[in-house]
Structures are given as structure tokens and as C-alpha cells.
Amino acid sequence: MSVIPGAWRRTAAGAGLLASDGTVAPTIFAEMSAAAARTGAINLGQGFPDEDGPAEVLEAARDAIARGANQYPPGRGIPDLLAAISEHQRRFYGLDVDPEREVIVTAGATEALTSTLLALIDGPDDEVVVFEPYYDSYAAAVALAGARLRTVPLRAPDFQPDLDRLAAAVTDRTRIILVNDPHNPTGAVFDRAVLAEVVRLAELHDAIIVTDEVYEHLAFHAPHTPIATLPGAGARTLTISSAGKTFSTTGWKIGWVHGPAELITAVLTVKQYLTYVNGSPFQPAVAAGLRLSDEFFTEAATTLATKHEILGAGLRAAGFTVFAPQGGYFTVADASPLGGADAAQFCRELPERAGVVAIPLTAFVSESRRGDYAGLVRFAACKRVPVLEEAASRLASSF
Known part of the structure; x- marks a missing residue:
């Protein structure tokens, strides 16, 4: 008999949280973070900054x-x-x-x-x-x-x-x-x-x-x-x-x-x-x-844009097709030109290949639409500039 209540099982299944055998399915985020820790790769998978705020x-x-x-x-x-x-x-x-x-x-x-x-x-x-x-x-x-x-x-x-x-x-x-x-x-x-x-x-x-x-x-x-x-x-x-x-x-x-x-x-x-x-x-x-000054808010956006440019340059040099973002923490790139038509598999191999961790965009879509986003990969730009420069260098030299 399952120890997971039926209502929760239905909810978890509807949200894609259960594996086919009914156990809790590990997320790609946990998998990629573990890969970063195991390999020493730069973790551009998770969307959190690596420096403090004001x-x-x-x-x-x-x-x-x-x-x-x-x-x-x-x-x-x-x-x-x-x-x-x-x-x-x-x-x-x-x-x-x-x-x-x-x-x-x-x-x-x-x-x-x-x-x-x-x-x-x-x-x-x-x-x-x-x-x-x-x-x-x-x-x-x-x-x-x-x-x-x-x-x-x-x-x-x-x-x-x-x-x-x-x-x-x-x-x-x-x-x-x-x-x-x-x-x-x-x-x-x-x-x-x-x-x-x-x-x-x-x-x-x-x-x-x-x-x-x-x-x-x-x-x-x-x-x-x-x-x-x-x-x-x-x-x-x-x-x-x-x-x-x-x-x-x-x-x-x-x-x-x-x-x-x-x-x-x-x-x-x-x-x-x-x-x-x-x-x-x-x-x-x-x-x-x-209540901080307007200058703080303007500078926060400008700084993040610069970080995206550093990351995007490294991705382009590596051969990715980059879709420049208009806002937020993340840059999306197409790994298909690099043989990454299966983005999930590409991301699983990326830590060993380039020393960088990313997340496949298929983690953010329903199962029926995964084919439409199969080669797309998400990279987080919300890291310190030296970290992004190192990640960009690793990517550019690995393909």
C-alpha cells in the first residue's frame, strides 16, 4: 500500500513530480547541481546570485x-x-x-x-x-x-x-x-x-x-x-x-x-x-x-545586461545560436549546431566536456511540447563577472 496520500499522488503526477514507478522524481535542477559539485563545473544552471545585495x-x-x-x-x-x-x-x-x-x-x-x-x-x-x-x-x-x-x-x-x-x-x-x-x-x-x-x-x-x-x-x-x-x-x-x-x-x-x-x-x-x-x-x-535611489535600480539592470553580454559572447564563440534576452537572469541558446539536438543529454555531458552546468529548456515545458524546444539550453547570467568570464572561456575553448 502506498504511503503517499491519493490526493497528493494525483497532484504530483499532474505536475510531473512522480516517476513512472510512483516514487518522487529527481528534478533536472538537482541532477545538474550534483554534477557541478561532482565535477567542479561552474554552475550556471540555478538562478541565484553569487554575491550579496546592497x-x-x-x-x-x-x-x-x-x-x-x-x-x-x-x-x-x-x-x-x-x-x-x-x-x-x-x-x-x-x-x-x-x-x-x-x-x-x-x-x-x-x-x-x-x-x-x-x-x-x-x-x-x-x-x-x-x-x-x-x-x-x-x-x-x-x-x-x-x-x-x-x-x-x-x-x-x-x-x-x-x-x-x-x-x-x-x-x-x-x-x-x-x-x-x-x-x-x-x-x-x-x-x-x-x-x-x-x-x-x-x-x-x-x-x-x-x-x-x-x-x-x-x-x-x-x-x-x-x-x-x-x-x-x-x-x-x-x-x-x-x-x-x-x-x-x-x-x-x-x-x-x-x-x-x-x-x-x-x-x-x-x-x-x-x-x-x-x-x-x-x-x-x-x-x-x-526606497533606494533610482540610480540603484538603473544600475542593477545595466550590470545584468553587461553580464549577459559576457556570457552571450562566450556562447557564440563556442558555436551556440544565442537568443539575446530582454530581461531577467537567463540567456537561452540553441545547442543544435553543436550536436545538442537533445538538450537534456547535452546538458548531462556539458559539465565533463566544458566544465559548465546549464539546464535544458525542456525542463520548463509539458511533455507534449518537448520536441519544440529539444535543442534549447538555459544559462544563468546572475553570477560575478569573473565567474562568467571563466565560463565563457571554457565554453569557447571546448567546441
């Missing part, structure tokens, strides 16, 4: 600990962080957000997303539309909420969706349209026409828009436009972001979600039974970060 933010966390901010914070988040999120949305996007009724702080963007889906999905007939490839937790969260996942493919070289296919995917069964912009893993920043079509379809089919904007300040070749700023969008949009990517503090797990008060109340109802609260001393530190 000193002002780190010092604010130390100060909060010293001042005794080490117990449960309020369930919605500390008032100063709620106010800072509201100020941030007005400062950068002209959005008016009520800090007392329209914002909650979460354990990173992943909890914000999961709480939102659990709160707003009504039953198994509901559908969630996402762009594919998609961040791997999306399928798991949709399955956990008991909904059906419908996907709209993003194709190289620009990874912008076909608007006709988007319109076909959104129906009266669509409960949520989930938009990740800037997009992980492709690095795309969606055109204004794409965002406008999402809003039109949401209005037509009475769907809720949920946005994952964790890379909002790391768009460097195209401007980031929050969907909530578009006409007609605000009343049906929940906007999710976090501090981890912007301030290089991914381990702090401080995220947030804001939107109409009645939707936020529904999300809070679920969130309070998940983590309840988190990161008490990190919340004032994130508030300090959100």
Missing part, C-alpha cells in the same frame, strides 16, 4: 535583528513594508495601492502565487492559462489547486506569443491568466500588444489576471510595463513580486501580492494557513531597499 539593505536587516524584530510580524506584513510597496508602485508605475487593504507580504513570490491559485480556483473545471515554457512551480501549484493547465507556446527567436493562439486558449472556463513578465526562462519582455490582448481576453471571459513580476527591475532591452497599469486591468489583476531578484537576497524569501481588496482578502485567507508570517527582520530591510 549594503544598505543588508545593514537594515542586521539593525532589525539587533533591535529585537525577531518575533511574529503582523499577518499582512509590517506596516512600513506595506507602505514601502505602495510607495514603490506609485513611484515607478503610477499605481495607487492601499497599503492597509490591498497588499500582503508573503514567503517569496512562490507562496504568493500558490496562495492566489488556492484561493481563487473554484474546482476542477477551472483552467489556468500560462505561457510555455513556464517556471516549473506553476504546473505544481495549478495541480495542487485542482485546476487544468492550458499553455500558449513562446517560440524563438523573440519568444512572443501568437495572439491568435492566445485568444484560442482563453475561454469561459479560464479562471486565471498567469503572466510572467519579464519571463523566466526565455528572457522575453512582452510587447504592449500582448499585454493589451491579455486584458481584452480577461474582460471578455471574466478571468482574473495574475502577474509574476519578480524581474521587474531587471528588464534592460525593453521596458517593463505592469499589466495593472493598462486601462481596465486594475480591477481584475493581482500583481506579484519579490525582493530576492532585485536585491540579490533570494534566500530571504520576502515577496508580496497586491490588487483589489476583495481578492487580496481571499489570498490572505489561504496564506495565513501556509506560512502565516515570515522573515520578520528582513521585512524592514526590504522596505529600505524599495
